[in-house]
Amino acid sequence: MRIVSLLPAATDIVAELGLAGDLVGRTHECDWPPEAVASVPVVTSAGFSADRMSSREISEAVGGARHSGSSLYALDTDRLASLAPDVILTQDLCDVCAVSYTGVSRAVRVLDADARVLSLEPKTLDDVLDCLLRVGALLGVEEVARRRHAELTNRLAAVRERTAGLPRPRVVAIEWLAPLWPAGHWVPEQIACAGGQPLLAAPGEHTKPMTWEAVVAARPDVLLVMPCGFSPDRTFQERELLTRLPGWEELPAVRRGAVWVLDGPAYFNRPGPRVVRGAEVLAHVLHDEGTGAAVTPGEARRLADA
DSSP states (O other): OOEEEOSHHHHHHHHHTTOGGGEEEBOTTOOSSHHHHTTSOBOEEESSOGGGSOHHHHHIIIIITTOOHHHHEEEOHHHHHHHOOSEEEEEOSOTTTSOBHHHHHHHHHHHTOOOEEEEEOOOSHHHHHHHHHHHHHHTTOHHHHHHHHHHHHHHHHHHHHHHTTSOOOEEEEEEEETTEEEOOTTHHHHHHHTTOEEOSOOTTOOOOOOOHHHHHHHOOSEEEEOOTTOOHHHHHHTTHHHHTSTTGGGSHHHHTTOEEEEOHHHHTSSOSTTHHHHHHHHHHHHTTTOSSSOOOTTTEEEGGGO
C-alpha cells in the first residue's frame, strides 16, 4: 500500500504499525523515526522560515495574517499526484499544525485521484490511542494495531499505578511562549496520569492565550515548558521570555527548581503513540525523579541547568 502522511503524528502511527516502508510521501516536519523517513519524498513546505524567527514573530506570521492551514502550508500537488498514493493521512484539528483536511480533500478531487483520505482529530489520550485502531483498520493491520494499542494502554496504566498515592503537585504546562499559551487537549491527562494536578487547561480543551498574571495566580509547584515545534535547545534560547517576567523568582515552581524544559514535538504536541512516553517522562519529573525509568537530557532538562 502506498501511504502519504500529511501529519507528523500520523507518520509516527504508521511507523508504530510497522508500515514505515510503505510511506511514499510526508510533510517537511515528519522526522520520526529518522532512519525510516529521511528518504521519503517531501510534499509540503511552510509559508515562513520558523528557524530564523522568534516565538513572537512566528505568532504574528500565523495569527496576525489570519492564516489557515491551507495557506500556511503549501501542498505540492504535482508531486502528490506522481506518488499515486492509495491512502492520505491528514488532520483538521489545528490550522497551524499541518495541511488541513479540507485542503487535502480539495486537492484529491482536483487531481481526480482514487486515494482514500483519513482525517485524524484526537483531543484526548483515548482519542490518540484510538487513532492507532482507525489507521490500522484502514491499512489492513488490525491485529497489529490492537496489540500496540493494548501495550500502550498498559504502559499508561503502569504510570498511574506508580504515582497513585503520591502527593499531586500543581502543574502549569506552557505550549507557546509569546503569547503565553497553556497546553490543552491530551496534555492535562498526561499530567494527571503522571500524578500531577493540571492547572489552566482542562482535558480535551482547545486552549487560548493566557496572561502571565494567570500563571502567577495559579502558583504552580511545577512549570512545564513544551513549545509546539521547538526542540529543548531552541526553547532554552528563548528562556528569557519567561525569566524576565515580573514575579518570576517568586513562583513556587522557580523556588523549588521545578521548571522543566521538555521535548514538546516528540512527546506532547503531536497526537501520536509517543504521548505515552511523555506521561512516563512526566512521572519522573513531577516526583523528584523518583518514579519510572530515567529520562535523558533530550527529553527533559531543568531550566536552572541552562
